[in-house]
Amino acid sequence: MIEFRNVTKSYDAGRPAVDDLTLAIERGRITVFVGPSGCGKTTSLRMINRMVEPTSGQILLDGQDVAQQKAAELRRSMGYVMQSSGLMPHRTVLDNIATVPRLNGVARSAARARAKELLDVVGLASELGSRYPGQLSGGQQQRVGVARALAADPPVLLMDEPFSAVDPVVRAELQAELIRLQNDLAKTIVFVTHDIDEATILGDKVAVLAVGGRLAQYAAPEEILRAPVDDFVAGFVGRDRGFRHLSFLDGDHVTIHPIETIETSQLADPTVSVRSPWTLLVDPEGRPHGWIPAATRASITSQAEAVPGGSLYTRGGSLRSALDAALSSPSGLGVTIDDDGRAVGVVRPAEVFDLIEAGRLDRGRDHFNTAV
Numbered sequence: 001m002i003e004f005r006n007v008t009k010s011y012d013a014g015r016p017a018v019d020d021l022t023l024a025i026e027r028g029r030i031t032v033f034v035g036p037s038g039c040g041k042t043t044s045l046r047m048i049n050r051m052v053e054p055t056s057g058q059i060l061l062d063g064q065d066v067a068q069q070k071a072a073e074l075r076r077s078m079g080y081v082m083q084s085s086g087l088m089p090h091r092t093v094l095d096n097i098a099t100v101p102r103l104n105g106v107a108r109s110a111a112r113a114r115a116k117e118l119l120d121v122v123g124l125a126s127e128l129g130s131r132y133p134g135q136l137s138g139g140q141q142q143r144v145g146v147a148r149a150l151a152a153d154p155p156v157l158l159m160d161e162p163f164s165a166v167d168p169v170v171r172a173e174l175q176a177e178l179i180r181l182q183n184d185l186a187k188t189i190v191f192v193t194h195d196i197d198e199a200t201i202l203g204d205k206v207a208v209l210a211v212g213g214r215l216a217q218y219a220a221p222e223e224i225l226r227a228p229v230d231d232f233v234a235g236f237v238g239r240d241r242g243f244r245h246l247s248f249l250d251g252d253h254v255t256i257h258p259i260e261t262i263e264t265s266q267l268a269d270p271t272v273s274v275r276s277p278w279t280l281l282v283d284p285e286g287r288p289h290g291w292i293p294a295a296t297r298a299s300i301t302s303q304a305e306a307v308p309g310g311s312l313y314t315r316g317g318s319l320r321s322a323l324d325a326a327l328s329s330p331s332g333l334g335v336t337i338d339d340d341g342r343a344v345g346v347v348r349p350a351e352v353f354d355l356i357e358a359g360r361l362d363r364g365r366d367h368f369n370t371a372v
């Protein structure tokens with residue numbers, strides 16, 4: 001556990017960068033520091049491993065004041081991942097990953113063997129190990145950065161905007177990968193981002209900081225979206241917070257309706273007609289490839305002419321993705337797939353809303369029962 005006790009950092013005589021921060025970071029969980037630029041996220045993170053020293057207050061790591069520990073040892077005992085992957089350009093990927101174990105006295109061959117395993121852990125092909133960082137994509141470099149931080153198997157990982165320099169698709173992949181890794185490794189991760197979406201996706205707990213280094217709210221992401229404590233937090237989490245909150249409501253009870261389908265190979269055959277106003281086009285494996293409106297069935301003879309579909313809802317996912325699939329679908333029906341990507345039916349937006357309303361009533365009742 002990492003504990004901030006009344007920690008203040010002033011770089012100069014002006015406003016503090018971090019102001020009287022008190023919070024406890026749970027072991028084995030992801031805690032996210034989020035807030036606008038300049039609110040003291042990086043400063044707070046760096047005080048944990050003494051890259052920055054507090055002006056006053058204490059930081060305890062498992063009950064021990066970090067100020068009493070040797071800064072260099074402390075730093076090596078925690079993984080650190082930053083935005084620019086921070087890899088050494090003249091060393092190969094494997095040597096980069098092996099850096100900290102080597103500094104800790106592990107033999108070169110053992111450190112490299114471990115580095116090879118870590119490439120696999122972070123989802124990189126082993127042949128990338130002999131490349132130099134400049135020969136990798138941004139996303140691959142970030143994965144190497146994560147592997148390097150994990151190399152000495154530290155219990156604590158500090159991550160400073162590690163995914164902000166990559167495009168949104170790669171970023172989503174890296175986020176999913178981090179969640180998967182964390183399920184196996186259960187590290188204590190402190191993660192800095194200015195992106196509230198990233199914070200709510202990754203965080204078990206989220207600390208929202210306001211400019212001037214004030215802790216505005218510290219809670220589970222679901223609570224921050226549902227019940228921001230003040231106007232600052234409400235403004236920061238943004239206007240879509242109602243929609244984003246649906247990510248925390250599971251879609252187990254959404255009804256999945258059957259849907260008429262037509263196979264891609266049948267399109268060219270004019271004798272295969274459709275009955276429903278919208279028929280789902282699927283390939284021979286049953287994967288969706290768009291929609292065929294009944295009115296234009298006769299004129300559609302190839303997959304390329306089908307009406308493109310919306311987002312897909314993976315059965316059992318959140319109400320957010322169920323609703324998004326329905327709202328983004330030209331037919332108004334959200335295509336639902338199984339884990340193998342095969343269409344299993346559709347969800348109707350009105351029924352998703354009904355579930356949201358039912359949940360609201362349940363929560364209202366719970367709130368009432370707790371209040372009385």
Ligand SMILES: Nc1ncnc2c1ncn2[C@@H]1O[C@H](COP(=O)(O)OP(=O)(O)OP(=O)(O)O)[C@@H](O)[C@H]1O
Nearest residue numbers: 011012017035036037038039040041042043044194
């Ligand atoms: N070495 C430094 N010397 C002086 N002031 C600093 C130093 N490092 C940070 N600051 C100031 O402290 C405040 C907090 O900076 P910090 O980098 O911790 O914020 P941040 O929330 O991580 O910002 P960003 O999201 O832009 O990276 C800012 O006003 C910044 O200008």
